[in-house]
Amino acid sequence: MDPVDLALCLAIDVSGSVDYDEFGLMIGGLAGAFREPDIAAACAGGPRGAIAVCTLFWSVGQELAVPWTRIDSPAAAAALADALDDAPRLPGPGATALGEGMAAGLALLARCPAEATRLVLDVSGDGRNNRGRAPGPVREIGVAAGITINGLAVLNEEPDLLEHYVAEVIGGPGSFAMACPDYAAFAAAMREKLRREIGGLLLSGRDRLYLTAL
Numbered sequence: 001m002d003p004v005d006l007a008l009c010l011a012i013d014v015s016g017s018v019d020y021d022e023f024g025l026m027i028g029g030l031a032g033a034f035r036e037p038d039i040a041a042a043c044a045g046g047p048r049g050a051i052a053v054c055t056l057f058w059s060v061g062q063e064l065a066v067p068w069t070r071i072d073s074p075a076a077a078a079a080l081a082d083a084l085d086d087a088p089r090l091p092g093p094g095a096t097a098l099g100e101g102m103a104a105g106l107a108l109l110a111r112c113p114a115e116a117t118r119l120v121l122d123v124s125g126d127g128r129n130n131r132g133r134a135p136g137p138v139r140e141i142g143v144a145a146g147i148t149i150n151g152l153a154v155l156n157e158e159p160d161l162l163e164h165y166v167a168e169v170i171g172g173p174g175s176f177a178m179a180c181p182d183y184a185a186f187a188a189a190m191r192e193k194l195r196r197e198i199g200g201l202l203l204s205g206r207d208r209l210y211l212t213a214l
Contacts (some may be wrong), residue, residue: 001070005046006198008053008098011105013125015059016093017109017157022183023089026124026154029187030055031084033194040077042198051112053080055087058101060131061093063212066111093132098123102138102149102169109147119147122195124185124190126154135168148172152193156182174200 010030014023035038043051050072055065069086071077103122112119121142129135142149149172151165158164162179170177178209180189 001052001068001114002050002054002207003048003115004050004070005048006051006118006120006200007052007109007112007114008051008120008122008197009105009119010053010055010107011101012057012065012093013059013096013098014089014093015125015126016055017096017164018093018126020089021190025101025175026186027084029085029190031053031081032187033076034081035189036191037074039194039198040071040074042195043071043077044073046117048117052112052116052138054108054112055082055084056105056108056180057087057090058104059091060097060099060100060205062090062101062104063090064108065090068108070114078134096127096129097124097132098125098127098129098169099133099135099138100131102135102142103133106138106142106145106147107143108144118200119145120160121149122152122193122197123149123165124152124189126157126161126162130160131170139169139171145170146172147205148175150175150197151177152189152192153177154186155177155179
């Protein structure tokens with residue numbers, strides 16, 4: 001794969017707290033974001049004219065839902081959206097192994113087949129870590145490797161989850177956490193998150209760590 005401006009791993013919570021309707025809203029919202037003309041244009045708008053994207057579903061286990069894909073045109077972005085829509089829900093529902101999911105995402109970024117100017121792990125979920133390794137030390141491994149980790153916390157199960165993401169999940173240059181109140185609001189929040197991640201927009205001051213989309 002030719003060099004890209006960004007390697008972006010989308011790590012999506014499919015644990016037992018996410019029912020099948022919520023899964024549909026989440027994946028449909030993510031797919032819809034890549035069909036947005038401005039997001040598709042941003043993918044090809046950097047010096048190298050492309051980004052690379054993969055999608056990881058995580059619970060107790062982890063599954064690569066969509067492999068590394070080069071996005072360099074609206075057609076490529078639409079094809080990624082179609083692949084997301086078609087991705088089966090694997091692994092099966094289980095505990096919220098957030099740290100393990102983050103570790104799997106970092107491993108995918110390390111194996112990205114394209115040289116990338118920026119490496120970003122995009123973590124979305126609706127619960128605190130409750131199984132396996134803690135997310136904080138995993139975050140530090142990613143930051144030491146030059147990876148930016150951002151978070152989108154869905155607050156329907158745990159209203160204070162954003163604070164957990166700020167304290168234990170996000171890190172690296174320009175990192176930020178966002179929140180949405182429920183899965184009905186996930187699509188709008190993800191669109192805003194991808195605009196920032198793909199465009200490389202840096203936040204400042206308090207907003208560098210904490211951005212809400214409620």
